[in-house]
Amino acid sequence: METAKAPLLEMTGIDKAFPGVQALSKAQMTVRAGTVHSLMGENGAGKSTLMKCLFGIYKKDAGEIRMEGKLVNFTDPRHALDNGVAMVHQELNQVLRRNVMENVWLGRLPLKHGLVDSQKMYRDTKKVFEGLGIDIDPKRIIGTLSVSNRQMIEIAKAVSYDAKILVLDEPTSSLTENEVERLFGIIRHLTQKGVGIIYISHKMDEILRISDEVTIMRDGMWIATRDAKNLTTEEIVRLMVNREMTQRFPPKNNQPGEVALEVKDLSGKYEPTFHDVSFSVRKGEVLGISGLVGSRRTELLNTIFGYHSKEKGQIILHGKLMDNSAPDRSTRNNFSLLTEERRATGLFPQTNITFNSVIANIRSRGYGKFLLKKSKLNQDTDWVIGAINVKTPSKRTLIRSLSGGNQQKVIIGRWLLTTPEVLLLDEPTRGIDVGAKYEIYDLILKLAEEGKCVIMVSSEMPELIGICDRILVMSGGRMAGVVERGVDFGGVAGEQETILTLAAKYV
Amino acid sequence: MQSIKKFDRQRTIDFLLQYAMYIILLAILVTVSIIKPHFLALGNILNILKQASTKGILALGCAGLIVLAGTDLSIGRVMGFSAAVTASLVQSVTYSSRYFPGMTQDLPLIVPFVAAIAVAVAFSLFNGFGVAKLKMHAFIITLGTQLIAYGANCLYIEAQPSGTAQALSTFNQTFKDASAGNLTIGTVTIPLVVLYFLGLAAIMWVVWNKTRLGKNMFAVGGNEEAARVSGVKVEKTIMLVYLMAGILYGIAAFLEAGRIQSVGANTGINYETDAISACVIGGVSFSGGVGTIQGVVIGAVILQAINFSLNFLGVNPYYQFIIRGLIIVLAVAIDVRKYIVKK
Numbered sequence: 132m133e134t135a136k137a138p139l140l141e142m143t144g145i146d147k148a149f150p151g152v153q154a155l156s157k158a159q160m161t162v163r164a165g166t167v168h169s170l171m172g173e174n175g176a177g178k179s180t181l182m183k184c185l186f187g188i189y190k191k192d193a194g195e196i197r198m199e200g201k202l203v204n205f206t207d208p209r210h211a212l213d214n215g216v217a218m219v220h221q222e223l224n225q226v227l228r229r230n231v232m233e234n235v236w237l238g239r240l241p242l243k244h245g246l247v248d249s250q251k252m253y254r255d256t257k258k259v260f261e262g263l264g265i266d267i268d269p270k271r272i273i274g275t276l277s278v279s280n281r282q283m284i285e286i287a288k289a290v291s292y293d294a295k296i297l298v299l300d301e302p303t304s305s306l307t308e309n310e311v312e313r314l315f316g317i318i319r320h321l322t323q324k325g326v327g328i329i330y331i332s333h334k335m336d337e338i339l340r341i342s343d344e345v346t347i348m349r350d351g352m353w354i355a356t357r358d359a360k361n362l363t364t365e366e367i368v369r370l371m372v373n374r375e376m377t378q379r380f381p382p383k384n385n386q387p388g389e390v391a392l393e394v395k396d397l398s399g400k401y402e403p404t405f406h407d408v409s410f411s412v413r414k415g416e417v418l419g420i421s422g423l424v425g426s427r428r429t430e431l432l433n434t435i436f437g438y439h440s441k442e443k444g445q446i447i448l449h450g451k452l453m454d455n456s457a458p459d460r461s462t463r464n465n466f467s468l469l470t471e472e473r474r475a476t477g478l479f480p481q482t483n484i485t486f487n488s489v490i491a492n493i494r495s496r497g498y499g500k501f502l503l504k505k506s507k508l509n510q511d512t513d514w515v516i517g518a519i520n521v522k523t524p525s526k527r528t529l530i531r532s533l534s535g536g537n538q539q540k541v542i543i544g545r546w547l548l549t550t551p552e553v554l555l556l557d558e559p560t561r562g563i564d565v566g567a568k569y570e571i572y573d574l575i576l577k578l579a580e581e582g583k584c585v586i587m588v589s590s591e592m593p594e595l596i597g598i599c600d601r602i603l604v605m606s607g608g609r610m611a612g613v614v615e616r617g618v619d620f621g622g623v624a625g626e627q628e629t630i631l632t633l634a635a636k637y638v
Numbered sequence: 639m640q641s642i643k644k645f646d647r648q649r650t651i652d653f654l655l656q657y658a659m660y661i662i663l664l665a666i667l668v669t670v671s672i673i674k675p676h677f678l679a680l681g682n683i684l685n686i687l688k689q690a691s692t693k694g695i696l697a698l699g700c701a702g703l704i705v706l707a708g709t710d711l712s713i714g715r716v717m718g719f720s721a722a723v724t725a726s727l728v729q730s731v732t733y734s735s736r737y738f739p740g741m742t743q744d745l746p747l748i749v750p751f752v753a754a755i756a757v758a759v760a761f762s763l764f765n766g767f768g769v770a771k772l773k774m775h776a777f778i779i780t781l782g783t784q785l786i787a788y789g790a791n792c793l794y795i796e797a798q799p800s801g802t803a804q805a806l807s808t809f810n811q812t813f814k815d816a817s818a819g820n821l822t823i824g825t826v827t828i829p830l831v832v833l834y835f836l837g838l839a840a841i842m843w844v845v846w847n848k849t850r851l852g853k854n855m856f857a858v859g860g861n862e863e864a865a866r867v868s869g870v871k872v873e874k875t876i877m878l879v880y881l882m883a884g885i886l887y888g889i890a891a892f893l894e895a896g897r898i899q900s901v902g903a904n905t906g907i908n909y910e911t912d913a914i915s916a917c918v919i920g921g922v923s924f925s926g927g928v929g930t931i932q933g934v935v936i937g938a939v940i941l942q943a944i945n946f947s948l949n950f951l952g953v954n955p956y957y958q959f960i961i962r963g964l965i966i967v968l969a970v971a972i973d974v975r976k977y978i979v980k981k
Contacts, residue, residue, distance in 0.1 A: 209869030224864035226857045228927050237857050238869030246848040401980040439981040 137199075139164040139327040140216075140296050145184055145194035147351075154180045155351045158194070162296060162327040167318060169330045169338045169359070172348035173371055173564030178331055180351070182298055186211045186218060198295075209238065217294035219285050221301040227274030232256040234273050235288045259291045263317050278305045279424060286317065297321065298329040303337060307423045308631075315341055333562075335364045347371055372565055379565075380597035381572055385579035387416035387600055392553055392584050397444030399434045403427065405608040408444075412553075412584040417575060419599030420588045422634050426605035428588045429471050432555045435586075436468040437461045448553065462491065467546035471557040471588070473535070477542045480531035484523055487530045487541050488515040492548040515544030519574055536567025543574065554578060556587040560594060572598050592630065596620045604630055607637035658972045659919050663940045670947040677950060684829065686946045687939065691835035692894045694938035696909060697916035698842050699762075699886030701934045702879040704917050705859040707926025708769060708776030712761060712784035713887060713913050718906030719791035720757040720891035724750045725806035725901035726798075728813040737798045737806060744810045754895075755888030759881060761787055766880025770873040784910075792903050805902035809895075817896025831893050836935075838886065843931040845882070855879050860927025915962070916941050918969045925977060941965075 140162040147155040155177050162168045170178050184191040187205035196203050198214065205211040208218070225234050232252045233240070241248045241255070256269035265283050273281060282305055289297055299318075303311050318328060318341060332338055338345060342359040347370040354370050392412040399405050405427035412418045420428045433439040435446060437455040446453045448464065455461035458468070470476040479487055489511050492498075498507050512526045519540045523533055530538055539559065546554065559575070560568045576598060579585050589595050595602050602620070604611045611633040614620055619629050654661070671677040696717065700710045726737035727750035761783055768779035796803045820827045846852040854875045857865040866872050895901050920937025922929030944965065948958045 207869075208867055209871075212869055218867075220867065224861060224867050226860035226864050226927065228860050229853075229856055233853055233857070234864070234868075237853070237865060240850050240853055242850065246844070247850060247853060433981070 137164055138162070138197075139199060141195075141197045142181070142185065143195050143197075145181060145196075146192040147180055147184055147189055148192055153351055155184065155191075157352060158348065159353045160329075160346050161356070162329060163343075164295075164327050165322045165325045166343035167322060167328040167330050167341050169332065169342040169345045170348065171332075171338065171345060171367060171371060172354075173566065176348040176371070177351035178348055179300070181348070182218065182300070182329075182331070185216065185298075212238075212292055212294075215293065215295035216298070217289040217292045217296070218298040219282075219289050219300065219302055221304060223278070223281050223285060225273050225281060225285070228272060230270050231267060231273050231276075231284055232269035235259070235269070235284065235291060255291070259287050263287055263290060263320075264313065277425065279307060279310050282306060283310065283313070286314065290317070290321065294326065296327050296329065298331070300331045301333070302330075303332065303334065305424055307425070311337070335367060338367070339364070368565060379569070379593070381569065381576055383576055383598060385415050385417065385576055385600070387413040387579075388582070389414060391449060393445075393447040394435065395445040395447070397431070397434060397446070398442040399427070399430050400440040400442040403608065404430050404434075404439070404442075405605065408605075408610045410603055410610070410613065412586060413600075414584065415579050415582045416601070417579050417585045417587060417599045419595035419602035420586065420605060421592065421595055421602050421630055422605035422611075424590075425607070426634065427608045428605050429557055431605065432468060432557050432586065432588055433470075435461075436466055436555055438468065462549060462551075465550070465552040466555065467491070467549055467551035467553070468555040469539075469542060469546060469557060469559055471561070473539060473542065473562070478530055478538060481529065483527045483529055484516065484521070484533075484541055485509070485512040485526045488512045488545050489548065491545050495549075511548055515541060515548065518547070519544050520570060534564070534567070536563035536570075539563055539567070539571065540574075543571070547578075551583065553584045553586070556585065558589055559587060560589070560591070568594070595630075602630060604633035604636075606634050609637050611636040655972060655976050659921070659969055660936070660940075662968070663919070663944065667943055667947065670951060674950065677947070680826070682946070682950075684827075684832070686943050687832045687835075688829040688897075689946065690938045690942035691829070691831040692890045692897060693909060693912045693916065693942065694835050694935060695838055695886050695890040695893070696913040697920075697934050697938045698838060698931070699883035699890075700910070700913045701917045701920075701922050701929055701931070702846075702855060703776060703883055704914070704922045704924060705855055705926060705929045706769075706776075706876060706879055707859050707924070709780065709914065709924070710762075710765065710776065710883065711780040711910055712765065712787055714906040714909035714911075715784045715787035715791065716758055716761040716906075717887050717891045717894065717909055718901075718904070719761075719787045719794065720754045720888055721895040721901045721905050722791050722795055722806060722903075723757050724754040724892050724895040725809070726794075727753055728809045728895070729806065730808050730810045733808040735798070735800050736808070739799055744812060747812060747816055750813070751889075751892055754892040755885055758888035758891060759884035762880045762884030762887060763877065766877045769880070770876035788903075795903055803903060805900045805905075807900035809899065814896060814899075817893050818899075831897065834889070834893065838889065839931055839935050842882075842886075846931055851875065851878055856927055911962075911966075912938075912941060915966045915969070918966060918973060921973070923973055923977065924970065925974075 138161050142158070142160045145155050145158040158177060158181050160168070160170065160181065172178050180189065183189040185196060185205070186208045187210060188208065203214060205214065205216070226237070235256050236252050241251045243251065253269050260267060265287055267276065267280055267284065273284065282302065286302065302314060306314060322328060330342060339359055339362065344356055345359050345362055345367065346356045347354045347367065349371060390411045391414040395409050397408045408431060420431065422428045430439055434441050435455065437457045437460060446455050453464045455464060455466060479490065485508055489508055492511065493503060498504055509526065515521060516523060516526065521537050521540045521544065523537060530541060560571055572594065575585055575587065587599065599616065601613055601615050603613045614629055696713055700713055703710050727745055729736040731742055731744060765776065765779050765783055768774040769776050792803065795806065819830045821830055821833065854865065854870045857870055858872050858875050862872060898905065916938035917929070917934055918924070919940055920933030922933060948961060
């Protein structure tokens with residue numbers, strides 16, 4: 132290693148077992164002052180367990196954690212904070228109905244004569260924000276701000292602790308390109324001051340750009356720590372999955388036929404929303420929808436499905452006008468929607484695979500007139516598990532104990548049981564690991580081969596380019612254009628630029 | 639042009655929703671005073687305030703629990719027990735069937751006052767422990783506590799020398815003066831209890847808005863996980879809010895004993911309904927994290943004003959129950975609408 136900087140944080144030999152699972156075994160990581168150290172691994176590799184052991188959320192079974200050479204053993208996140216270790220969580224944990232500054236100083240509100248000193252709180256918030264180039268009024272109610280602004284506030288909050296170690300867990304998942312640049316600026320600013328950064332992300336290009344070192348974990352074990360400049364995407368993937376991923380995308384053999392679905396002049400009803408979107412999808416086609424955060428892609432899908440109210444517009448399937456005014460109607464019209472937030476609107480976490488598989492389909496006649504037929508329930512669940520290769524000990528397993536990828540497969544299976552003609556998929560591969568992604572791509576392409584219309588929203592450009600026939604680009608709530616495989620992308624030079632230019636058209 | 643109109647309409651609707659309760663209730667009061675012009679006499683207003691005071695103090699306590707996204711069904715019974723303990727300690731020493739025959743001299747007022755608070759705090763901390771440490775829902779634990787408090791109260795009252803369950807009454811003069819006395823300024827006679835209520839409201843306003851405990855309470859109620867990862871001691875915050883509630887219940891019990899002059903097994907029954915209604919009318923949201931002390935005070939006064947007007951107009955008491963029930967339903971329906979996100 133040519134980075135001669137002193138180790139700031141050393142974790143060695145960390146073990147952690149849960150009933151039936153060895154979550155961590157001899158995990159290790161060394162973060163040097165003034166560097167960015169990325170932590171990578173598939174879901175379930177033990178990254179977050181390792182962080183939870185660092186913060187004392189989990190009690191480690193064995194191992195040592197040293198900060199600047201001294202043995203530490205944090206008992207809770209607050210204890211870690213007081214010792215200069217802060218974390219920005221992927222899920223924004225904020226008190227939405229309180230203002231920005233209270234959220235920033237929560238847990239350590241400044242006092243004057245025993246009472247909370249709002250003026251100092253305001254001044255200090257301003258100072259932190261100015262140092263980071265953030266322009267947000269500290270007195271705004273935080274719930275009225277955009278997700279990306281709230282994310283920046285969370286980062287500012289962590290910075291305000293004067294942390295020596297800052298953990299960023301998927302910090303860019305809801306940031307726009309410009310904001311990512313600003314975040315990277317902040318990270319560079321912090322490392323110059325000697326802060327050590329632990330950066331957790333699935334986005335390879337970011338990792339390679341921002342990191343000094345990369346630690347890769349697999350199955351709860353430390354696999355490798357390398358200098359970022361000697362790493363390539365392929366090498367990282369190989370280390371993560373322990374197999375060569377020569378092909379990130381399955382072969383594409385779907386043959387789009389005649390136009391099946393038409394959407395005309397569709398507008399959402401309640402702002403913020405999208406306006407005047409028209410497009411068509413052919414039988415057997417995969418239409419991608421691209422755009423920045425806030426381009427209202429999700430609102431578009433939700434409105435087609437009737438989950439959000441529409442202001443105007445028509446949805447026509449096979450020449451017939453569809454009344455998709457509510458999800459119960461659109462499912463009868465053979466539409467299905469895989470929602471963006473799996474945990475919030477997809478899973479029934481406390482129930483088993485069977486329940487989660489059949490819940491969208493039990494109104495169909497095949498399940499019996501009054502009482503549900505057990506044989507049919509079992510048969511359909513077995514189909515879901517078998518047809519899309521869900522890895523689970525049994526049908527009775529609670530879905531929350533499966534990995535993200537397998538949960539997602541069950542939910543896709545749930546919709547396939549309803550034999551839809553139009554599949555609306557919102558970020559179908561978000562937060563799932565490389566291997567499971569490949570299987571989901573494969574499934575999407577197979578569905579297209581069978582003649583279904585697939586509309587898929589994604590923030591990951593490579594996957595859109597890898598599996599879509601056409602990509603509709605949204606920008607600022609409007610349609611910026613449609614790009615086509617073989618003309619604008621799919622081996623055509625400058626493909627990503629075309630889409631990005633369109634995405635920024637109405638911003 | 640159209641979008642501007644739409645925006646204005648939305649703003650008007652938001653405004654109406656925000657103040658709907660106040661508007662409706664003001665309308666009722668105006669109607670009553672038109673029907674009976676002498677309704678708005680100073681005496682009546684002071685009477686409303688006086689009756690609103692003890693329940694208002696209870697509401698100040700339980701508002702914090704509602705901000706924590708909880709509730710308290712045990713308020714009435716706990717207050718009843720606490721009032722019975724107060725009553726047993728303030729009986730006149732010349733009264734032959736007093737609870738403590740050995741008591742030959744008035745106790746200093748601080749003794750029954752502290753005893754009242756101790757009883758209420760014990761129950762409230764029990765509730766707090768269930769919510770904070772055992773992670774029980776406030777609805778369930780306070781449902782249980784309510785029965786425990788009632789049973790304990792009956793046993794306590796029955797343990798008097800006569801062995802009967804007759805109400806405890808005949809209090810000494812010092813207690814009566816302190817709890818149910820008046821302050822006369824010129825020609826205006828203000829019940830002390832009103833001043834106590836306003837004083838406690840002022841203290842609670844400072845606690846809610848100017849102390850770490852207050853801010854932490856809103857944080858825990860608004861998003862418990864966010865509070866936890868920010869290093870707020872969630873369990874401690876919950877326990878402290880229950881402690882405050884207990885103290886306020888104890889004070890209310892002490893004052894209520896003085897107001898009603900006779901404390902029996904059924905004292906305090908259904909008081910939780912009024913306390914919770916006052917909070918809801920005053921805009922303390924059951925979804926947690928939202929509420930103001932001003933709102934609670936106004937809520938308590940408005941609720942009492944309605945009860946008073948219904949009596950004043952001679953409305954059948956059974957109808958009064960129905961009307962009060964409808965008011966609670968309406969208040970919650972409006973409260974829920976405020977936070978609906980339209981999709």
